[in-house]
């Protein structure tokens with residue numbers, strides 16, 4: 001339970017191709033709660049249609065390494081040849097303002113956050129089956145067969161770490177998965193002291 005009135009940090013993670021990005025977008029499209037998405041920084045090149053500052057902050061490897069040196073990331077990881085990291089200052093700023101901040105990151109980075117942010121909520125997105133994960137990677141069509149195989153092997157290792165998370169949400173259907181995540185955030189929010197304070201204040205007013 002959180003003991004102050006800072007926002008809640010929500011970490012959504014899981015294997016590549018499980019549908020993290022898709023579910024996160026569904027979550028934000030139904031957002032009637034005070035959720036803010038933490039835009040990550042990366043050294044990967046923008047894909048067509050991606051906007052700097054919205055999808056990612058796109059930076060050079062030199063700049064990323066300097067920022068690691070300057071301890072400017074809450075967490076970072078190297079993922080298939082590129083760096084990805086969560087800018088610490090932005091997350092802190094939003095949490096201080098009382099917003100719930102959502103990170104959508106891969107497993108190694110999530111476990112770094114687990115060590116640092118004891119009161120964050122960790123959600124592992126799992127596929128309904130290994131076959132479904134393979135089919136999704138294949139269908140997305142962004143990786144070669146060789147890369148898909150290495151991601152499947154990586155996923156096997158990541159499944160072994162799912163028990164380190166607070167919740168496992170199976171992404172069978174995108175909207176169902178987003179609904180379940182929203183229910184988790186609401187329930188965790190309801191446990192926070194600030195919610196209880198607000199309620200007690202209300203009781204005094206009536």
Ligand SMILES: Nc1nc2c(ncn2[C@@H]2O[C@H](COP(=O)(O)OP(=O)(O)O)[C@@H](O)[C@H]2O)c(=O)[nH]1
Nearest residue numbers: 021040041076077079084085086104105106109
């Ligand atoms: N550790 C960490 N992983 C991230 C961050 N931002 C994105 N990722 C993850 O990096 C992986 C690759 O992302 P991306 O290149 O956008 O490809 P895609 O999500 O597989 O389409 C995904 O698993 C993302 O969730 C971050 O700030 N930190």
Ligand SMILES: Nc1ncnc2c1ncn2[C@@H]1O[C@H](COP(=O)(O)OP(=O)(O)O)[C@@H](O)[C@H]1O
Nearest residue numbers: 016017018019020021022136140171172173174
């Ligand atoms: N519940 C689902 N059912 C079927 N396909 C899905 C589902 N969720 C995501 N997908 C598809 O799976 C592929 C991988 O999803 P994506 O969000 O890119 O995964 P990640 O961000 O975890 O790498 C995409 O083609 C996406 O449309």
